[in-house]
């Protein structure tokens with residue numbers, strides 16, 4: 001329903017789009033996935049490392065965030081948890097044994113704050129075993145496009161290893177491989193390598209996606225979500 005820079009399936013009401021369009025987009029997204037629209041829960045994302053529990057009692061108005069956080073999980077059957085991104089990393093987790101799901105939003109700040117591991121800890125505290133968990137990193141800005149400068153490359157190298165920093169021949173600025181850093185963090189948190197994956201799509205160089213960097217801040221947000229069945 002969205003137009004202009006938000007065309008067409010913008011899922012965020014906080015970026016300048018018409019609220020009615022966003023509400024209808026969210027409703028259609030939920031219904032297409034077989035989720036009752038009020039049962040698709042999100043948070044107000046702040047680039048931190050807080051992970052909230054979304055219980056059945058939180059179900060409510062379409063698109064109303066639970067609170068300020070960058071991750072949320074649920075074990076309430078039929079409830080979906082989602083995060084909004086346009087270049088940042090959406091990370092979805094599932095425990096098919098304990099039947100819990102989680103969604104995490106991570107930009108570089110969230111990656112360095114280890115929010116993916118915080119989500120694993122939250123699931124563990126609820127009874128999940130890391131070796132049962134499955135995780136996927138959705139479309140985000142990839143190493144082809146994520147140029148950085150200053151001290152970031154060194155911080156990432158120290159935290160996640162040599163290969164998350166990419167030197168580009170002939171270029172002074174370096175690139176970061178954020179999905180690789182998150183996969184490493186999930187491995188350290190106890191997930192099996194065979195149970196984690198990252199999609200290859202880059203939001204910045206693939207025109208199908210909203211990209212905060214490419215569109216200079218004026219763009220929509222995707223919703224990546226997972227349902228507890």
Ligand SMILES: [Zn+2]
Nearest residue numbers: 144145202205
């Ligand atoms: Zn790219």
